[in-house]
Amino acid sequence: MKVKVFHIRLTKENLQSDQDNLNSFLDSVTVKKTATELINGQPNFWSILVFYDDQKTERQVKNSDKISITDENELTDEEKRIFATLKQWRQDKATQLNIPSFMVCHNTELMTIAKVKPQTLDELSNIKGFGGQKIAKFGDDIIAVLNSI
Template sequence: MKVKVLKIRISNQFQKMDEDSVNDYFSNFEVISMETKLIEDEINYWSILICYREKSGKPNSNKTIVHSEEELTQEEMIIYNKLKSWRAEKAKQYQLPPYIIFHNTHLMSIARHKPCTLEDLENVNGIGKSKIEKFGIEIIEVLENA
């Protein structure tokens, strides 16, 4: 069993994005238990303590999965680094840690798969519809310019 703490900021600016990130997280893991607490701060937020485990069963074989940088070719590393730069800009823009925008494994998988359309992006493991709706077009643009 593993533990993760997530937060949902209660602000019109951040709440929907934070909720989508939490929902994407839930789609990748089996939640065993969860506790919440309202934290009153400069921006109030819900702190969520999640006990979880990896989902059982084999991952969908059509989905691209890359676990480490060593698996990437030189060309894929260039794309991966451009995606990391894009993610850093987004994280700064939204005032979020970069991993909330996308995990490194997601960016590596995108670099490997090189999706050309939003539908292609759905074939990258761990990327849900909300991330595709929010960032899909920008990701495709980064890939086109790589």
């Protein structure tokens, strides 16, 4: 098992690039455990400690048939509007839970939801990043957001 530390700076200039960097890393490894801490400094940032293994396990390779959209340019104007609504929901949920927004859902997951527009929890499970735990925590909220649009 290996360890890597990430800092997610809470500034407009750095937040998205730091999150994208973390998301890219998380997509390439098998995460074993994480620890987070909000650090008050200049600027404030989340320090994230990731314990991981280099190679994906067989279970994760099997999940590679799940749907994933990784580029916002693949979205239509309507899907971009849905994506923006989902990002606002994610921010509100993260604030409510007092966690960073990327810990609720990654941008790639939200883009894929905007593209696929799942109507059931079963359809949501076809999206990369949505397993039993995430669906149990956020699935009903996501379906409700989609139905309200």
